[in-house]
Amino acid sequence: MKSVLLTGHGGNETVRLGERPMPPADQGNVLVRVKAATLNRVDLYMRNSGAGITHTLPQIMGVDGAGVIEQVDDARTGLKAGQEVVLYPLVSCGHCEFCRRGESVLCTSARTLGEHRDGTLADYIRVPAGNVFPKPATLDFTEAAALGVNYLTAWRMLFTKARVQPWETVLIIGVGGGVSLAALQLARLAGCRTLVTSRDDGKLRRAAALGADHTINDATSDIVAEVKAATGGRGVDVVIENVGTAVWSSVLKSVVRGGRIVTCGATSGDQPPADLRRVFIRQIQILGSTLGTPDEFRHLLGFVERAGLHPVIHARYGLADIHAALDELEAGRQFGKVAVQVD
Numbered sequence: 001m002k003s004v005l006l007t008g009h010g011g012n013e014t015v016r017l018g019e020r021p022m023p024p025a026d027q028g029n030v031l032v033r034v035k036a037a038t039l040n041r042v043d044l045y046m047r048n049s050g051a052g053i054t055h056t057l058p059q060i061m062g063v064d065g066a067g068v069i070e071q072v073d074d075a076r077t078g079l080k081a082g083q084e085v086v087l088y089p090l091v092s093c094g095h096c097e098f099c100r101r102g103e104s105v106l107c108t109s110a111r112t113l114g115e116h117r118d119g120t121l122a123d124y125i126r127v128p129a130g131n132v133f134p135k136p137a138t139l140d141f142t143e144a145a146a147l148g149v150n151y152l153t154a155w156r157m158l159f160t161k162a163r164v165q166p167w168e169t170v171l172i173i174g175v176g177g178g179v180s181l182a183a184l185q186l187a188r189l190a191g192c193r194t195l196v197t198s199r200d201d202g203k204l205r206r207a208a209a210l211g212a213d214h215t216i217n218d219a220t221s222d223i224v225a226e227v228k229a230a231t232g233g234r235g236v237d238v239v240i241e242n243v244g245t246a247v248w249s250s251v252l253k254s255v256v257r258g259g260r261i262v263t264c265g266a267t268s269g270d271q272p273p274a275d276l277r278r279v280f281i282r283q284i285q286i287l288g289s290t291l292g293t294p295d296e297f298r299h300l301l302g303f304v305e306r307a308g309l310h311p312v313i314h315a316r317y318g319l320a321d322i323h324a325a326l327d328e329l330e331a332g333r334q335f336g337k338v339a340v341q342v343d
């Protein structure tokens with residue numbers, strides 16, 4: 001079967017389109033014919049270094065994916081051939097302390113598609129039945145694939161971690177990023193007032209068109225001053241953040257007393273000054289988050305279908321154009337997902 005193979009680390013020369021045998025039965029009891037995948041920053045990380053992520057080369061790339069069930073080995077799964085599905089990207093052990101209490105996203109031996117095991121950028125993938133969910137009927141395969149990482153991550157940050165309420169104001173840092181854009185769409189549909197930042201006026205215009213109530217260009221203006229002006233000096237209830245050092249001090253000053261900051265990344269650095277006095281005196285909650293559970297994924301899929309949410313797709317590439325797709329993601333010009341049509 002055709003596959004995008006990671007054969008080494010360093011750059012696009014280590015990524016090539018090749019042939020691989022059909023996935024072995026020990027990778028799960030559902031065989032899915034992949035129709036579409038979307039790219040994530042971690043695909044660039046795997047290509048460039050992959051350090052700290054246990055994997056065996058060559059490995060098939062791709063974390064997000066959607067497709068059609070080709071074969072189900074176990075009828076008890078309730079799944080059937082021909083069903084249109086979207087994949088949950090984390091394969092957990094099912095028996096550690098965290099899996100047993102329903103927090104499999106904390107599993108001590110979880111393996112992610114395209115990171116620790118073969119991923120979605122291939123004609124076929126085999127996964128456990130617990131990773132296979134019916135595709136929302138309102139979405140095409142590319143849109144559905146986009147839900148796997150960014151939208152699930154944003155869902156857990158907003159609704160599980162921050163427990164955001166419809167009357168609250170949410171500040172979303174770096175709206176050009178995939179999780180941040182997902183958070184904007186979800187928070188808006190949940191009824192929240194949204195403030196977004198970016199260093200790119202074009203991306204801010206796109207965010208405003210998607211319903212952002214207030215846009216802040218943090219290259220030309222001060223986040224804290226803008227937030228204070230937009231909230232009558234009060235600050236926001238919740239901050240959704242993955243930039244880290246470059247904005248952390250502004251984030252701490254933008255949140256209301258008792259407010260919540262949820263972080264899922266640190267693209268500009270992960271060791272900002274902690275400013276602990278501000279954290280405890282103002283009783284700010286700082287919550288770490290990454291991806292989400294299968295249960296949260298199920299809730300997200302139902303919400304997306306009912307609310308009519310469509311993930312934003314920036315560009316669609318064919319499997320043969322994987323280098324161009326990775327380059328486009330790396331350039332950082334995108335607003336929305338860079339997608340790969342597999343079929």
Ligand SMILES: [Zn+2]
Binds near residue numbers: 093094097108
């Ligand atoms: Zn586990």
